[in-house]
Amino acid sequence: MDKTQTFDIFLMAPPGLEQPLAEEVVERGFADPRAVPGGVETRGPWSEVLRANLVLRGAGRVLVRIGGFPAVHLAQLDKRARKFAWGDFLRPDTPVRVEAVCRKSKIYHAGAAKERIERAIAETLGAPISDTADLRLMLRIERDLCTFSIDTSGEALHKRGHKEAVGKAPMRETMAALFLRQCGFDGTGPVLDPMCGSGSFVIEAAEWAAGLAPGRSRSFAFEQLVGFHAAEWQAMQAGAGGRTPDSRYCGSDRNAGAIEASRANAARAGVAEFCDFLQRPVSDIRPPEGRPGLVIVNPPYGARIGDQTRLRALYGSLGKVLTERFAGWRVGLITSEMSLARATRLPFKAPGPVVDHGGIKVRLYQTPPLR
Template identity: 70%
Template sequence: MEQTRDLEIFLVATPGLEVPLQAEAVEKGFAGAKIIPGGVSCHGGWSEVWRANLSLRGANKVLVRMGNFPAVHLAQLDKRARKFPWSDFLRSEIPVKVEATSRKSRIYHAGAARQRVERAITETLGAPISSDAGLRVLLRIEKDICTFSVDTSGEPLHKRGHKPAVAKAPMRETMAAMFLRECGFDGSEPVLDPMCGSGTFVIEAAEIAMGLNPGRSRNFAFEDLHGFDSQAWAGMRNDRSQGGLSAIFYGSDRNAGAVEAASTNADRAGVAAYTRFHNRSVSDIKPPLGPTGLVIVNPPYGARIGDEKRLRSLYGSLGKVLMSRFSGWRVGIVTSNQSLARATRLPLLQAGPVVDHGGTKIRLYRTDPLP
């Protein structure tokens, strides 16, 4: 695996969060980071692929484009797939899974295309094909151009590897990190989540402040690629976190089980020293002593008819508490329902873009520092 080879790297974004992902990639020095449909494209050598998986908080996956060619029928695809330099990327003893999609192309049968590629890989490289392989090769046929990519992440990147306990309807870590960024959070101020669930916002905020890499506790699919250098990788993943923070990160929830889960998760993530979790209802929250910061919350949205009235009063009391006690704090509320956001009576700025949260369309509603 030549470390210096210039690869096209594609960072898969949550729909609606492409802008903060690009900002993060630019800030972390990924060359040529630009928004394209579905995410952010940048380029660099294999070490940049590893670094993207290890350090980016907002990417769901890191794909590497292996190459492309035109093909208008299956026989042509077959021939070119057999000439493709698979051994530059894959290893003959590691099983792979092939996935194919086709749009606006004369090769319209994605299943048949997939079978040709599987056969080409087994017959020219010798690698076994398996539907549950950890390594995925992706074929995209669009307007008669066939593009091969490899998924270098394996498990989606929101699975940080150090969070066993999950509350119901959790906010994904990748989304939480991007919403924190959209609220202007840079790690230097306290954060409070008054409906913290399993602690995602609080733990992400603490990790950002401590300079911890999100992927530090897990394995990645690129470790099974051709020429992977385990020594160079070990050097890169050696975490250099900064202790001695000034800020503390707070979460509370009226559900004692959620508070317990959040504390366990913070401990596993190595941020327990800088996080505090309390079992209390929204009406009992108070700003911690010290500087003002950010209140960020992902309240229930209520999918069923009849929920709305009860939720309206919950959002209303949240807004009242924040307005009366949290002068100087900024607020971020993530919800699927604009009228619920308005029920807080907070001085909301223009809503953020629509974000796809597992089929639910949500948005971030922010305020400037409260009066």
């Protein structure tokens, strides 16, 4: 693989959270990022593909476009696929999974197109084809143009590699990072989640503040590609750095199991010394010592847990405690119903864009510093 060659790189984000991911991509120094539906486009050499997987907190996957050609019928697709330089990227001894989509093209049968590509790879390169392979090659045929991309991440990037215990309706780490960024969190200042579940917001904030790369604890699909050099990758991982946070990262929950899970997850993530988790109801939460920071919370919505009447009382109690005890703190609340947000009586700004969270449409509601 030519180390100087540059590629189109697509960084996936939940629809509605493309802009905070674009801000992170700019902050991390990637070239000419552009927010588009479903993610952020950028461009760079293969080293930037690896770095994106390692350091980006909000990206769900890192896809790389490796080439393509026009084709208007299956025979042409087959012929040109057999001339494609698969060996520049794929190894003959590594299984590959092929996926295909067709839109507005003369080739309209995605299954038939997939079969042609599988056969071309198997017969010209010798690589085994498997629908369960970790390495995924994606074919997109749109307006008769065939484009090939590789998912270099493998497992989705919210699977950091150190969070084993999860509670009900868990917030994905990538989504938690993007909501934190939307709330203005930049790795400094305290964060508190009064309904922390398995600790996603608290642990993500603590890792961010400690300068720990989110991809430090896991493997990636790119390790199975041609040209991967373990020594160079290890050097990149070692250079990701680390620092001591300037604040505490606090979570509480009335459920003892959630607190136990949060503490275990924080320990595996290497941030337990910066986090405090306490079992207590919302009515007992208090700000930690020091300067004001951010309260961020993802309460039950009713679609999964409980009924609207009971939930409005819960939201009302949360709002009352925050108003009375958290002067100077900003609040970020994620919920599916505006009526639940209003039940807090907090001074929310206009809500953020709609975001799909596990099949439920949610929005982020933010306040200025409480008075």
